[in-house]
Each structure stands twice: as C-alpha cells, then as structure tokens.
Amino acid sequence: MKLGSKKLPVAGPYRRGYFPSLWRDIWKEWDLYLLLVPGVLFILLFKYTPMYGITIAFKDFNIFTGFADSPWVGWKHFEKLFTSPDFARVFQNTVIISLLKILILFPLPIIVALMLNEMKNMIIKRSVQTVIYLPHFLSWVIVSGLFIDLLSTNGGLVNKLLVSLNLEPVAFFLDNSVFRSVLVTSAGWKETGWSTIVYLAAFSMVDPTLYEAAKIDGAGKWKQLWHITLPGIAPIIILMFILRLGSILEAGTEQILVMYNPVVYKVSDVIGTYVYRQGLGNQDYSFTTAVGLFEAVISFTLVIVGNALSKKYLQRGIW
Amino acid sequence: MRQDLDLKTISASAGVNAIKPSTGEKVFTVFNYFVFILIGITTLVPFINLLAKSLSSEDAVVSGRVGLFPVGIQFETYKYVLQDSLFLTSLKTSVLLTVIGTGLSLIMTTITAYPLSKIRLRGRKWLLLMFVFTMLFSGGLIPTYLLMHNLNLVNTFAVLFLPAMVNVFNMLIIKNYFEGLPDSLEESGKLDGAGNIRILIHIMLPLSLPVLATIALFFAVAFWNDYFTSMIYITDPDLKPLQLYLKELIVSSSGDFLKNNVDLAINMTPQSIQASSILLATIPILLVYPFLQKYFVKGVLVGSVKG
Numbered sequence: 001m002k003l004g005s006k007k008l009p010v011a012g013p014y015r016r017g018y019f020p021s022l023w024r025d026i027w028k029e030w031d032l033y034l035l036l037v038p039g040v041l042f043i044l045l046f047k048y049t050p051m052y053g054i055t056i057a058f059k060d061f062n063i064f065t066g067f068a069d070s071p072w073v074g075w076k077h078f079e080k081l082f083t084s085p086d087f088a089r090v091f092q093n094t095v096i097i098s099l100l101k102i103l104i105l106f107p108l109p110i111i112v113a114l115m116l117n118e119m120k121n122m123i124i125k126r127s128v129q130t131v132i133y134l135p136h137f138l139s140w141v142i143v144s145g146l147f148i149d150l151l152s153t154n155g156g157l158v159n160k161l162l163v164s165l166n167l168e169p170v171a172f173f174l175d176n177s178v179f180r181s182v183l184v185t186s187a188g189w190k191e192t193g194w195s196t197i198v199y200l201a202a203f204s205m206v207d208p209t210l211y212e213a214a215k216i217d218g219a220g221k222w223k224q225l226w227h228i229t230l231p232g233i234a235p236i237i238i239l240m241f242i243l244r245l246g247s248i249l250e251a252g253t254e255q256i257l258v259m260y261n262p263v264v265y266k267v268s269d270v271i272g273t274y275v276y277r278q279g280l281g282n283q284d285y286s287f288t289t290a291v292g293l294f295e296a297v298i299s300f301t302l303v304i305v306g307n308a309l310s311k312k313y314l315q316r317g318i319w
Numbered sequence: 320m321r322q323d324l325d326l327k328t329i330s331a332s333a334g335v336n337a338i339k340p341s342t343g344e345k346v347f348t349v350f351n352y353f354v355f356i357l358i359g360i361t362t363l364v365p366f367i368n369l370l371a372k373s374l375s376s377e378d379a380v381v382s383g384r385v386g387l388f389p390v391g392i393q394f395e396t397y398k399y400v401l402q403d404s405l406f407l408t409s410l411k412t413s414v415l416l417t418v419i420g421t422g423l424s425l426i427m428t429t430i431t432a433y434p435l436s437k438i439r440l441r442g443r444k445w446l447l448l449m450f451v452f453t454m455l456f457s458g459g460l461i462p463t464y465l466l467m468h469n470l471n472l473v474n475t476f477a478v479l480f481l482p483a484m485v486n487v488f489n490m491l492i493i494k495n496y497f498e499g500l501p502d503s504l505e506e507s508g509k510l511d512g513a514g515n516i517r518i519l520i521h522i523m524l525p526l527s528l529p530v531l532a533t534i535a536l537f538f539a540v541a542f543w544n545d546y547f548t549s550m551i552y553i554t555d556p557d558l559k560p561l562q563l564y565l566k567e568l569i570v571s572s573s574g575d576f577l578k579n580n581v582d583l584a585i586n587m588t589p590q591s592i593q594a595s596s597i598l599l600a601t602i603p604i605l606l607v608y609p610f611l612q613k614y615f616v617k618g619v620l621v622g623s624v625k626g
Contacts, residue, residue, distance in 0.1 A: 022441050022442070025441045026441070029440075029515060031514045031515040031516050032433075032434045032437065032440060032515045033434065033440075034516075035430040035431070035433055035434050035515070035516065035519070036430075036431060036434045036435070036446070038427055038430065038431070039427060039428075039430065039431030039450075039485050039490075040431075040446070040449075042427065042484055042485045043449065043450060043453060043485055043487075045466075046463075046466070046481070046482045047453040047457065047458070048453075049458075049462075049466050050457065050458025050459065050462035050463040050465075050466050051456070051457070051458045051462070052458075052462075053458050053461075053462025053463070053465055053466060054458055054459070054462055056461075056462065056465075063465070063468070067465075112358075115351050115354065115355070116355070118347070118348070118351055119351060119352070119355070120348075121352075124352065124355070127359070128355045128358070128359055129612075130609060130612055131359045131362050131363060132358060132359065132362055133612065134362065134605075134608060135362060137540050137544075137604050137608060138544070138601060138604065139543070139544030139545070139546060139562050139600075140544075140546070141544075141546050141562045141563075141565045141566045141569065142544075142562075142565065142597050142600060142601055144569060145369075145565065145569045145593060145597045146365040146366070146369060146597070147365070148569065149365070149368065149369055149372065149590075149593075149594065150364075150365050150368060154381075154383045155380065155382070155383025155384065155385060156383075157364065157368050157386060157387075160383070160386065189361070189362065189365075193362070220343075221343075221344065221347070246455065254546075254547055257547070257550075258546070258566055258569070258570075272460075275459070275460050275461065276460065276551075279460060279461045279464075280460075280461075280464060280551065285461050285465065288460075288461050289459060289461040289462060292458075292459030292460055292461060292462075293459060295459070296456055296457060296458075296459055299455075299456075300455050300456045303455055304455075
C-alpha cells in the first residue's frame with residue numbers, strides 16, 4: 001500500500017467518491033479480488049441459497065411445484081409445531097441431553113487440563129496427551145461401534161464387570177433410564193482430551209512471573225489456582241462457553257443418529273434426528289423446515305445474547 | 320533477572336515453606352499420575368477389546384468369553400472383510416474422497432483466506448461478516464437437501480465434497496496465520512514486480528506449511544469420518560463411503576441383536592466381522608496419528624493464538 005500510493009495523485013481517491021475509488025482499488029489489485037471469487041460464489045450457493053430456502057417453512061411446499069409456486073400459508077407450520085406433542089417431547093429431550101452434556105462435559109476438559117499442567121514428567125505427560133487426543137479423530141460411527149460392543153449384554157466388558165461384582169447386567173442401548181448416560185459418557189470419551197488443547201494453550205499465555213511472585217508471598221497451589229490460573233484463562237473459558245451456547249439445540253445429532261434405536265426414541269429423539277426422520281424420511285419438508293428454523297433462530301439468539309452479556313458484564317466477547 | 324527469581328524460589332522452597340506443602344503436593348502428584356494412568360487405560364480399553372474380539376474364534380465371541388485378550392486366535396474375519404466387494408468399494412470411495420476433497424478444500428480455503436488477511440482490501444469487513452455469519456446461522460437440513468436435489472447432485476460423488484469446500488473456521492485459522500507474517504515480505508515481492516498471486520504462491524505458501532498441513536489434516540479427518548453427508552445424499556451402493564458402509568453394518572447387526580436379544584446363540588457371527596471392519600477403518604488414522612500429533616497441536620496453537 002505504501003509503495004502503491006506513491007503512484008496515485010494525492011487527492012485522487014478522496015475527490016472521486018466511494019464507488020469510483022472502490023472500482024479503482026479493485027482495478028489496481030484485481031488479482032487479489034479474483035482469488036476471492038470462488039470462495040464467495042461457494043458460500044453464496046451452498047450457504048446463502050439454503051437460507052432463501054427457509055421460506056418454505058411459510059409455504060405448503062411441494063417438490064413438484066417448486067419453491068416459487070408453492071402457496072404461502074403464513075404461520076401454519078409453526079402453530080402445528082407449538083401444539084404438537086411430538087415436538088414437545090423432542091424439544092425436551094434436546095434441552096435435557098444438551099444441558100447434561102454442558103454440566104458434565106464443559107468443566108471436565110478444564111479440570112483435566114489443570115491436572116495435566118501439574119504433571120512434571122514430560123514423557124508420561126506426552127504419552128497421556130497422545131492417548132487422550134486420539135478418540136477425537138475417530139468417526140461417530142466407529143465410536144458407536146466401540147461402545148455398542150463394550151456395553152453389550154453378550155460379553156461386553158462393562159457387563160462382565162457388573163456380573164463379576166454380583167450386579168445385574170444392564171442393556172445400556174435398550175434401557176430408557178440409562179441411554180442418556182451412554183450418550184454423555186461416549187461424548188466425553190471422544191472429545192474431552194481434545195478439548196483440553198485450548199486450555200493448555202491458554203495456560204502458556206499466563207504470565208509466569210505472577211506465579212513466582214505468588215510463591216514468594218507464600219501462596220500454595222490452591223491459592224495460585226484460584227488467584228492466577230483461573231482468572232488468567234477466564235477469557236478462554238467464556239469464549240468456549242458462548243460458542244457452546246450456540247449448539248444447545250444441536251445436542252449431538254450425528255452422535256445420536258448412529259447410537260439410538262426405536263426402543264430409546266422416547267428419551268433420545270432430538271430436534272436434529274426428528275428433522276432427519278420426518279423431513280427426509282416422510283418428506284414432510286415444510287413442517288421440518290419450520291422445526292429447523294426454530295432451532296437455528298434460538299441458537300443464533302443464544303450466541304448473540306451470550307456475547308452481549310459477556311461484553312457488558314465481563315468486558316470480553318467473541319467480537 | 321530470571322536467574323535471580325529462580326534463585327529466590329529455590330531458596331524459598333528450601334526454607335520454611337518447603338516441608339509444609341510438600342506432603343499435600345506429594346499426595347496430589349501420586350493421585351494425579353494415578354488418575355491419568357486410569358484415564359489412559361479407559362481410553363484404550365475399547366480398542367483393545369475390539370482387537371481381541373476381531374481376532375478371537377467365533378464361539379469365544381458368541382459365548383462372550385473375550386475380554387482384553389483374544390481367545391482362540393483366527394484371522395478369518397479379516398480375510399472375509401478384505402475380500403468383501405462392498406467393503407473394498409466403499410474403501411476406495413473413501414480414499415478418493417479424502418484425497419480429492421482435502422486437496423480442493425485446502426486450495427479453496429487458502430485462496431479465500433489470503434485476500435481476507437489483507438487489511439487494505441476494500442470491503443474486507445463486510446466480506447468477513449458474510450463468511451462468519453454462516454457459522455452462526457444456516458438454512459438447515461431440508462433447504463440444503465432441496466438445493467442439492469435441484470442441482471442434481473443427489474447420488475453423485477461430487478456432493479460428498481463440494482458443499483464442504485470452504486470451511487469458515489479453518490479459513491479463519493489460515494487467515495490469522497497470514498496476518499502474522501511480516502508485511503515486508505510482500506513489499507519485497509512487489510519490488511520484484513510480482514503480482515499478488517505470485518506472492519501468495521512463491522512467498523506466503525512456503526512459509527505457511529505448518530498451518531496448511533494442520534488444516535489439511537483436519538479436512539482429511541473430516542472427509543474420512545463423514546457419514547452424515549453420504550447418508551443423506553447417497554443411496555447408490557457403489558458410491559457409499561466406508562463410514563456409511565460401517566454404519567449400515569453396525570445398525571443392521573444391532574438390529575438383529577434387538578430381535579435375538581434373548582436367544583444369544585443366533586446370528587452372532589456379525590460381531591467379529593463388525594469388529595474387524597471397524598478396526599480396518601480405524602487403522603489409517605491410528606497409523607498417521609502419532610507422527611502428526613506434535614505437528615498439528617503446534618499448528619492449531621499458532622493459528623488460534625490471535626483469534
């Protein structure tokens with residue numbers, strides 16, 4: 001820019017107004033803008049066109065009539081949504097599963113990272129890290145296969161253990177009272193290790209002289225944790241929490257789709273799996289688009305509100 | 320200065336404070352190592368169990384005698400799976416998808432990230448907002464499905480990677496990395512008369528190899544692991560990737576399992592076939608993972624420190 005501007009007449013871009021100068025800039029660095037063309041086209045086609053497709057939530061869409069010619073029906077599908085017992089159950093499952101996951105699985109990586117950080121033996125620390133990051137790289141299909149095997153009533157290790165302790169074997173995948181714990185546990189097994197990376201990175205950004213000063217003042221490990229480490233990584237915790245808020249209604253659709261079965265639909269059918277079955281299975285396009293829109297709007301609002309609150313009270317946000 | 324402080328801490332810990340916290344700290348250290356050994360074992364047990372099952376004889380698996388060690392070793396299930404044409408077709412699809420998808424996505428994501436990393440780019444703020452907005456809000460499953468349907472992409476190989484080519488999150492990591500490179504590099508390129516594209520290819524890309532390798536790994540893992548896209552758009556058995564094949568294998572045999580829940584002797588053969596298939600699908604990742612681990616952890620940190 002410094003070099004380029006020497007060639008311009010000094011008052012040039014200011015006298016010409018916004019658009020002429022914009023064109024001038026684009027002309028000058030056309031290659032930079034050219035690089036952007038494929039990306040912008042892609043995002044317009046594959047991300048923004050479906051946003052226009054949301055209009056079918058307010059229409060009686062028929063795949064043969066097409067987007068434009070299907071009749072508008074206003075809030076009909078939303079009225080059905082709010083009175084449908086199916087949706088009430090699905091919504092409740094979504095919130096319960098997601099809250100369980102947040103309550104248990106959000107603090108877990110922070111605790112694990114704190115404990116890892118205390119490990120002084122680098123060889124053991126590295127090995128532990130290598131092992132606990134690994135499940136993150138497996139697909140949900142494989143994780144589900146592993147857990148079905150591990151928890152089966154026929155020779156599954158967990159049930160063998162239960163039997164050897166003189167307890168009743170549990171059909172984990174067929175039991176409405178434990179299936180949600182299977183979801184939470186397997187999600188924890190898969191992602192907890194990997195989630196520690198962010199917090200471990202955050203620790204390295206805390207000023208080490210603070211610890212030295214605290215030690216001189218006689219602060220023990222606990223005091224250092226409360227007064228230096230946690231405040232130091234608070235911005236990252238808040239950031240991760242706001243990001244997590246946005247997926248409350250997502251609840252782990254990809255996981256549940258490979259793990260659930262009709263026996264446990266009652267406790268595990270969430271918005272995402274419901275939209276998949278009703279929408280693509282029964283081709284109930286308009287209604288399930290309305291359901292999807294409901295989810296998208298709530299998630300979007302949660303992130304925006306979470307960010308605003310965090311900015312107001314904690315002076316930190318995502319943007 | 321640093322040495323000074325270290326000396327102080329050493330002398331402090333050698334003094335009065337040394338004995339009092341050390342009992343507690345010792346207990347904690349022992350507890351800590353114990354917990355992590357436990358966590359490590361818990362993480363590995365499912366794999367070991369599966370490996371044992373895949374290698375055990377049929378009746379040992381059926382009667383549920385297999386724990387962490389194989390009982391009555393055999394390799395028949397591996398032979399069976401590796402000769403199964405559906406398994407091999409889906410494996411080929413997955414390999415192709417991972418290679419093509421990763422290559423194209425990396426190119427698309429990088430050329431999008433580079434202009435957006437230039438603060439002088441007019442309209443940068445709006446363009447960025449346009450990309451980031453898609454992370455916060457989306458049209459949802461049904462409208463996206465209908466779009467693919469209208470584009471005649473259903474049951475094509477392209478649908479497996481096309482919609483995933485620009486990943487905004489990965490794009491932001493690469494963009495942040497580019498922003499961290501010194502401006503003087505670009506200026507020296509300009510002095511030599513190079514255009515932006517030449518500068519990107521010959522100066523910026525060689526300097527960005529760590530972050531590009533990391534993002535490539537992320538894309539590769541995502542393509543290799545994706546079952547959802549194929550489950551929605553693919554019904555043609557010749558186009559099903561490995562994960563979808565596995566999903567159908569697992570679901571159908573656990574479906575049988577449902578039916579025959581009480582009658583344990585019936586139809587348990589799929590168990591070890593399932594186990595070997597799952598392991599065979601996991602092996603590629605298990606093989607490359609230890610070598611890449613150090614690399615990608617560093618790459619992610621470099622890219623995300625600013626963001």
